Amino acid sequence: MSKLQEKVAALPAERCCPALTERELTAEEAELTAAMFKALGDPVRLRLFSKVASHPDSEACVCDIADVGVSQPTVSHHLKKLKEAGLLTSERRGTWVYYRVEPSVLAAMGHLLTPTPASAQVA
Amino acid sequence: MSKLQEKVAALPAERCCPALTERELTAEEAELTAAMFKALGDPVRLRLFSKVASHPDSEACVCDIADVGVSQPTVSHHLKKLKEAGLLTSERRGTWVYYRVEPSVLAAMGHLLTPTPASAQVA
Numbered sequence: 747m748s749k750l751q752e753k754v755a756a757l758p759a760e761r762c763c764p765a766l767t768e769r770e771l772t773a774e775e776a777e778l779t780a781a782m783f784k785a786l787g788d789p790v791r792l793r794l795f796s797k798v799a800s801h802p803d804s805e806a807c808v809c810d811i812a813d814v815g816v817s818q819p820t821v822s823h824h825l826k827k828l829k830e831a832g833l834l835t836s837e838r839r840g841t842w843v844y845y846r847v848e849p850s851v852l853a854a855m856g857h858l859l860t861p862t863p864a865s866a867q868v869a
Numbered sequence: 870m871s872k873l874q875e876k877v878a879a880l881p882a883e884r885c886c887p888a889l890t891e892r893e894l895t896a897e898e899a900e901l902t903a904a905m906f907k908a909l910g911d912p913v914r915l916r917l918f919s920k921v922a923s924h925p926d927s928e929a930c931v932c933d934i935a936d937v938g939v940s941q942p943t944v945s946h947h948l949k950k951l952k953e954a955g956l957l958t959s960e961r962r963g964t965w966v967y968y969r970v971e972p973s974v975l976a977a978m979g980h981l982l983t984p985t986p987a988s989a990q991v992a
Contacts, residue, residue: 767927767975771919773938776912784910789899792906796894804890815896847890852982859979861972 763858782855785831790814791824795847798834804847811845886981905978908954913937914947918970921957927970934968 763779764771771779786792797811798804812821825845828834833852834845886902887894894902909915920934921927935944948968951957956975957968 766915766919766922767970769919769923771916773912773916776916776919780910780912780915783906783915787903787907787910789896789903792889792903793894793896793899796889796892796899799889800892849984852890852984856979856982856984859975859982861975861979 763854765860766858767861779855779858782831782833782851785828785833788824788827790816790820791828794821794824795828795833798845799847799852804849805844807842807844809842886977888983889981890984902978902981905954905956905974908951908956911947911950913939913943914951917944917947918951918956921968922970922975927972928967930965930967932965 763775786795793814794811797814798806801810808821808825812818814821816824825834825836828845829836833848835848836843836845838844886898909918916937917934920937921929924933931944931948935941937944939947948957948959951968952959956971958971959966959968961967
């Protein structure tokens with residue numbers, strides 16, 4: 747687990763990441779959550795992440811997700827960034843490395859973008 | 870409206886941005902949505918966004934949100950980036966510029982991070 751992931755996993759979704767429409771983020775919360783958004787802020791990284799996330803059990807062998815039109819070292823670099831941001835975990839099994847979406851982190855990010863009832867009325 | 874915002878607003882949330890756990894994104898979808906995540910991938914920008922989003926009516930005068938510990942030109946730069954990504958709109962009224970969260974864009978991003986029933990079971 748990355749340090750960021752440990753921080754996120756240690757907090758309930760509400761404390762880690764209040765809905766952005768609920769109250770302004772503190773500097774520390776913004777630091778923590780911006781790192782997760784940044785990790786998804788690259789088209790290739792986002793495709794890799796969606797490939798893992800949409801695989802059965804939200805887990806995929808690196809051999810199944812590498813066809814995103816970039817070289818293998820670039821794929822490895824992007825997967826490393828996703829791990830550092832706490833969005834993926836990995837495990838080696840025999841020849842291959844398997845990547846898995848961290849469900850608690852996905853839930854925390856989803857919570858961030860959930861409109862609160864007051865803001866939903868305005869919308 | 871930015872070009873990105875026009876694209877997003879023209880599509881229902883489901884078509885713009887399928888849940889990341891539902892299926893892998895196409896290259897075009899990834900391009901569109903990574904730009905929105907990237908805009909939130911900076912701590913100062915994220916704090917500014919949360920300040921606007923959590924204001925009554927999801928709208929705030931620039932005079933109310935500028936105290937994030939950076940210079941006024943830096944605040945302007947970040948607000949411009951958020952507008953370009955289609956996350957905020959702005960309107961001048963007298964002396965001040967007012968910023969507003971685009972609810973359809975927030976909803977679309979929230980939809981992206983919503984676990985599908987299958988992945989929720991796994992979680």
